[in-house]
Amino acid sequence: MHDARHMNTPQSNVPAAARAAAEAAAEEFIEGMGLTAEADGLPRIAGRMWGLFVIEGGPCSFTELAERLQVSRGSISTNARLLRDFGILERVSRPGDRQDYYRLAENPYGALLHGYADRMRAKQRNAERAISALPLQHMPGVRQRLESMQQFHQSAVEATEALIAKLRDPAHPHQQDDQ
Amino acid sequence: MHDARHMNTPQSNVPAAARAAAEAAAEEFIEGMGLTAEADGLPRIAGRMWGLFVIEGGPCSFTELAERLQVSRGSISTNARLLRDFGILERVSRPGDRQDYYRLAENPYGALLHGYADRMRAKQRNAERAISALPLQHMPGVRQRLESMQQFHQSAVEATEALIAKLRDPAHPHQQDDQ
DNA sequence: CATATCGTTCAGTCAATACTGAACATACTG
DNA sequence: CAGTATGTTCAGTATTGACTGAACGATATG
Numbered sequence: 063m064h065d066a067r068h069m070n071t072p073q074s075n076v077p078a079a080a081r082a083a084a085e086a087a088a089e090e091f092i093e094g095m096g097l098t099a100e101a102d103g104l105p106r107i108a109g110r111m112w113g114l115f116v117i118e119g120g121p122c123s124f125t126e127l128a129e130r131l132q133v134s135r136g137s138i139s140t141n142a143r144l145l146r147d148f149g150i151l152e153r154v155s156r157p158g159d160r161q162d163y164y165r166l167a168e169n170p171y172g173a174l175l176h177g178y179a180d181r182m183r184a185k186q187r188n189a190e191r192a193i194s195a196l197p198l199q200h201m202p203g204v205r206q207r208l209e210s211m212q213q214f215h216q217s218a219v220e221a222t223e224a225l226i227a228k229l230r231d232p233a234h235p236h237q238q239d240d241q
Numbered sequence: 242m243h244d245a246r247h248m249n250t251p252q253s254n255v256p257a258a259a260r261a262a263a264e265a266a267a268e269e270f271i272e273g274m275g276l277t278a279e280a281d282g283l284p285r286i287a288g289r290m291w292g293l294f295v296i297e298g299g300p301c302s303f304t305e306l307a308e309r310l311q312v313s314r315g316s317i318s319t320n321a322r323l324l325r326d327f328g329i330l331e332r333v334s335r336p337g338d339r340q341d342y343y344r345l346a347e348n349p350y351g352a353l354l355h356g357y358a359d360r361m362r363a364k365q366r367n368a369e370r371a372i373s374a375l376p377l378q379h380m381p382g383v384r385q386r387l388e389s390m391q392q393f394h395q396s397a398v399e400a401t402e403a404l405i406a407k408l409r410d411p412a413h414p415h416q417q418d419d420q
Numbered sequence: 421c422a423t424a425t426c427g428t429t430c431a432g433t434c435a436a437t438a439c440t441g442a443a444c445a446t447a448c449t450g
Numbered sequence: 451c452a453g454t455a456t457g458t459t460c461a462g463t464a465t466t467g468a469c470t471g472a473a474c475g476a477t478a479t480g
Contacts, residue, residue: 080376087374094367101360103282105468116390117371119382124427134470139428141468160426160478166386171393181280188273192296195266197259203298207345211295214350214408221404225396284438303457313440318458320438339448339456422480429474437466444459450452 088117107133108141112150112170121154121163149173172229179222186215267296286312287320291329300333300342328352351408358401365394 092113099109110131115122122130128138142164145151150170154163167173189212198205271292278288289310294301301309307317321343324330329349333342346352368391377384 084375087371090374091367091371094370095364098360098364098367101363107469116386117383119386125425135427136429136471137469143428158478160476162427171390181277184280185274185277188270188277191273192266192270195269196263204296207295207298211350217404217407221400225400228396229393286438304455314457315441315459316439322458337448339446341457424477424479426477427475430472431470432472433468433470435466435468438464440461440463442460442462445457447454447456449454 092117105141105144107131107137108144111138111141112145115151115164115166119166121156121165123161123163125161127164148177169229172226175222175226175229179219179226182215182218182222186212186219189215271296284320284323286310286316287323290317290320291324294330294343294345298345300335300344302340302342304340306343327356348408351405354401354405354408358398358405361394361397361401365391365398368394 092110095113095116096106096109099112100106111127114127114130124135124138124142127142128135131138142151146153146164149167150173151164152167154165156163189208193205193208193212196204196208198208271289274292274295275285275288278291279285290306293306293309303314303317303321306321307314310317321330325332325343328346329352330343331346333344335342368387372384372387372391375383375387377387
């Protein structure tokens with residue numbers, strides 16, 4: 063990984079070695095995104111794509127993504143749709159250009175939290191349904207466990223919604239100024 | 242399945258139909274647990290087992306579980322270990338009994354939250370590493386995106402830890418970070 | 421219209437995972 | 451010690467899911 067110091071461009075402040083190191087760091091970050099995404103049950107490629115957008119930011123064309131990540135266009139299509147459904151990516155169109163471009167959504171983490179809250183709500187409703195359908199007066203232990211399950215998911219939903227609100231309002235507006 | 246029911250109170254009669262309805266509701270709840278667990282990347286059987294413990298509660302023997310859930314002992318063994326690793330179940334032993342018994346952990350949701358916080362921390366560290374490894378002074382957009390990613394996961398970890406604390410001590414209110 | 425390019429879809433391939441059933445090791449009991 | 455019951459492990463099987471590459475429809479441009 064260590065380039066010799068000959069052959070660097072004299073006019074540039076950033077030598078080739080530093081740029082190579084930066085690229086390696088970016089690659090490492092992207093790969094890490096792939097791994098953590100996989101740990102969350104997402105396809106690894108989706109995680110890498112996400113990471114690529116955190117680095118590149120700007121609208122990326124489909125072909126660009128396929129080349130950069132070394133995967134087929136089909137994979138790009140599928141995973142881009144997946145990330146779009148999650149609310150992480152969004153489509154942008156350019157006038158006079160037929161290509162699809164994608165970029166990070168303006169608030170990808172808020173979208174993620176919405177999905178998380180939804181799954182929590184599903185579990186909470188499941189507990190709720192059981193609470194109202196079972197004759198709990200005859201089974202205090204069951205009532206206690208079901209209610210504690212219901213209350214936990216309730217709290218989780220509330221905490222998630224608080225986090226969503228915090229993300230939306232505070233002194234950190236998302237402005238996407240790209241290089 | 243056929244438990245000895247108390248038939249000493251003929252007036253507070255619980256008809257067979259009601260009992261059947263309750264069993265159906267329990268089954269539905271358990272199946273719901275299987276589905277939501279699957280949505281979270283867990284094996285469906287693990288979710289059903291979890292649901293069964295929410296209903297049954299008390300220490301269940303291995304054989305009991307295998308019969309109740311209609312799966313092989315091997316599956317029970319594997320999935321019980323999985324849930325134990327997650328901190329959802331715990332082993333209990335009875336004096337003079339060689340069988341393994343399992344029951345819900347005293348705080349299964351707190352254990353879950355710990356795992357969640359760990360995964361969040363992994364992502365936060367990934368962002369942090371990228372932040373310190375990349376020459377961000379030349380790429381303000383990248384810095385902004387990496388920092389917002391890092392801060393989100395930081396906030397998520399904090400919210401999760403607050404929820405853990407709230408679970409442990411429900412009397413105290415949930416306090417958000419106020420740095 | 422003809423051509424090229426782009427995004428999607430789908431059959432096919434491959435890998436990972438869940439589950440089973442049997443073999444095995446261990447511990448209790450008579 | 452023999453017999454029995456229990457938990458784990460492991461090879462085998464089935465299922466699910468990811469990814470590819472080609473085919474297809476659609477859209478822009480010459």
